[in-house]
Amino acid sequence: MTIVLAAVAALGVTLSPPQPVADLDAGKLKGDLVRLAWAEDGSQFYIQTVERDRSGTIKAMHHYLVASGSKSPKDVDQEPAWASKYWTWKSGQTSPAAASFRIDVSERTETKRSVAAPTGGAMAKGGTVDPTAGTSLGDVASAADTTQSVKVYSLKVKGQTIGEWANEPVVPGLNWSWAPAPLQMIAFAKRDGGPLAVIDPAGQKQELAGATAAILPAWSSDGKRMAWLERKDRKKYQLVVADVAVQ
Secondary structure (H helix, E strand, C coil): CCCCCCCCCCCCEEECCCEEEEEEEHHHHCCEEEEEEECCCCCEEEEEEEEECCCCCEEEEEEEEEECCCECCEEECCCCHHHHHHHHHHCCCEECCEEEEECEEEEEEEEEEEECCCCCHHHHHCCCCCCCCCCCHHHHHCCCEEEEEEEEEEEEECCEEEEEEECCCCCCCCCEEECCCCCCCEEECCCCCECEEEECCCCCEEEECCCCCEEEEEECCCCCEEEEEEECCCCEEEEEEEEEEEC
């Protein structure tokens, strides 16, 4: 199968059946999965997880390497230099192949409203139910009415939303991966897992067969393969790789 590396429309992109590389248990890896990178020669993968406190601040970071064929991650002290270099272009705001092909970030504030339960009436006060003296209209009218402002950051490519973050900082590359130059495409999935899709500079979008609950898509440095973590259940994932063909 011929791989064509060119600035072409997203339509016509196909993935080969994904091949498993390793099984991952997020519980054993300590924290949330936030990075998947691979070496330029494709011989190994880097996985990063973070632990956060209740406010969302990172309190610990963990690093793992998975060699092709090893089937399991190996704990390491720090992120390799090659992984950091890879992540820079993979997760950037602009395509490595064209500065005009970019992710646009917008910000909006939404107001969410919630109404607490009425405080009056025998039921609300924990007393005995009296069918003639239930919660009154006055009780309902005096129920606590609260509102909360939510700041939402929306990421779009050619007018199509690829992800949103509500009351939290955007994590670059968490759910997308630029293709390497000269290929002009971006691959993305839902933040909590879903099918993979690609968008080209013309704004054409295509969903790719082969992934159903993908997170952390990662294009190879030569543009010929794509890796991602396929969610199996709440904590279990499988690192898989598929060949990419562009017609």
